[in-house]
Amino acid sequence: MKSNRKTFGIIIIGNEILSGKTLDTNSHLICTELHNIGLVCKEIVTIPDIEKIISEKVNLFRQKFDFVFTTGGIGPTHDDKTSNAIAIAFGDLLTLNKEAKKRLEKHYSDDLLTNARLKMAYVPSRAKLIDNPVSIAPGFFIENVFVFPGVPKILEVMFKDILKKFKKNKKKFIKKIITTTLSEGIIGEYLADVQKKYSDLEIGSYPYFKKNTFGVSLVIIGETSKRVKEVCDLLISYLEKNNGNPRLF
Amino acid sequence: MKSNRKTFGIIIIGNEILSGKTLDTNSHLICTELHNIGLVCKEIVTIPDIEKIISEKVNLFRQKFDFVFTTGGIGPTHDDKTSNAIAIAFGDLLTLNKEAKKRLEKHYSDDLLTNARLKMAYVPSRAKLIDNPVSIAPGFFIENVFVFPGVPKILEVMFKDILKKFKKNKKKFIKKIITTTLSEGIIGEYLADVQKKYSDLEIGSYPYFKKNTFGVSLVIIGETSKRVKEVCDLLISYLEKNNGNPRLF
Incomplete structure (x- = not known):
């Protein structure tokens, strides 16, 4: 980034x-x-x-x-x-x-x-x-x-x-989290493409296990709301299409 | 060490x-x-x-x-x-x-x-x-x-x-712990002298606070029981003389 x-x-x-x-x-x-x-x-x-x-x-x-x-x-x-x-x-x-x-x-x-x-x-x-x-x-x-x-x-x-x-002297930056029930193994390639296109943003991918469910948290960090929103929209639309139940935080 | x-x-x-x-x-x-x-x-x-x-x-x-x-x-x-x-x-x-x-x-x-x-x-x-x-x-x-x-x-x-x-391929080493109710500020100088004399050993000093008591754990690590025992004896005798209630583990 x-x-x-x-x-x-x-x-x-x-x-x-x-x-x-x-x-x-x-x-x-x-x-x-x-x-x-x-x-x-x-x-x-x-x-x-x-x-x-x-x-x-x-x-x-x-x-x-x-x-x-x-x-x-x-x-x-x-x-x-x-x-x-x-x-x-x-x-x-x-x-x-x-x-x-x-x-x-x-x-x-x-x-x-x-x-x-x-x-x-x-x-x-x-x-x-x-x-x-x-x-x-x-x-x-x-x-x-x-x-x-x-x-x-x-x-x-x-x-x-x-x-x-x-x-x-705080410098603002924007952070959003999207959770999905799809695993890293499924979404990994798509994520890599998005990261390549949006190299000014940081897209982190973190698997989670809690109770009996598991999934992935995607953390998107950037310096303007506009760029972060663009990536969130892309990811959510991809996850919805693939039944990944995306939730934005 | x-x-x-x-x-x-x-x-x-x-x-x-x-x-x-x-x-x-x-x-x-x-x-x-x-x-x-x-x-x-x-x-x-x-x-x-x-x-x-x-x-x-x-x-x-x-x-x-x-x-x-x-x-x-x-x-x-x-x-x-x-x-x-x-x-x-x-x-x-x-x-x-x-x-x-x-x-x-x-x-x-x-x-x-x-x-x-x-x-x-x-x-x-x-x-x-x-x-x-x-x-x-x-x-x-x-x-x-x-x-x-x-x-x-x-x-x-x-x-x-x-x-x-x-x-x-485990290599043995010897570790002993002595606790005392005296604080680091009281025993610090003496400890430094002992460490200087026994430079082949590692003497660590760690304050602890639990419930309403506090004190210090001294951790002594060396490669032979003989050397570690020598230092433990020295420290225990010093702590006893100064009402530090030493306990060896």
Whole structure:
């Protein structure tokens, strides 16, 4: 699909995902929310807690995509390497952020603000903080890279706050769904023809199974209602002719 | 962690994951099962249904890792591009696999074996089939690259069959878990010291919240019981001294 839509990539950082200990749901949240306002996710990658791997991937992604989101690796322990990796990627240094320190001091009494916790107040010198109303230790962003913690409940609150900024520059796009009781094997060739003719649109085809029925959801995405409607009309007329019981959503 | 353990990477193919329509759980299944028999996942990547992107990523991964698993994109529609992308990656050609065709002919009556469905019998000429007892259309492998469909219920059956081959060459490793009621912020510095001293082991630290309690799970992984026991003894003694109520699993 040719498009002017802004792109993004997601970097999930954490051995716990790679070992199967934890199911990553953060990328799904970020993709869903940004897709809804017209951004396109080009790549999601999960990598281990290794500084060099993180900084190389951040440098690759920030050049390839308009925005980059990272999750994980900004906590207080030895396996939290993201902040320093981001500093390295930008040729920057970790420095004690006074505002972050102040917030942590307010949250933890003196004896609980350990060196390990204070580590969370060190961010790259050029970074700007992202508020964390749940566990206080902030995320941050630097240029087009947004750095979030990995705990889903905390990420969710912080991400939805950042999302407001993106919504301001929202680019509209049109999405329609057609369901049919015909299977992909039956309609596949026709769909391929339509996709070829309408290369400016994205036509996705997803089989579904629920209760005792099955069928296919066709998802049509484009930048103008006119083009999307043209394709929907074509598909519905084809499906009706072939007893495919099309329904438009 | 320095290791002789075999490595693998996973390539998840499909716009439906990148748009947030579908939550990927396939990589979690593969990681869990292979971690349990001692393999190490180095990278998971999710990419769109674009032939060039798929073949480039397959070529990168198959050189970097011992094994590569792909999911998605081998169905009957125009957005299923994986098989051809794999052929391109290996400098091979898609050819009609007689055995795959025979299975599809048996499964579908003549009028239902459409051209779109027959597309699923085309695999790279050097590929070997992976049986699909659910929906018949096979997966395949070529050298160290294993190609699976994206529908989780089908992938699960097919993957567990392949898993048997890996279990035969299983390399043992030792894993222990210690839980404590002390938080990461308290034990972080000590943990970092221990990790530095025991660089041949992997010490992971994962906060948990359940019901009204919280704490940390420490996961210690190594290749000999002796080394893992040494670290466990150290950590337990430290946690006991600091009223961290350690429990070993």
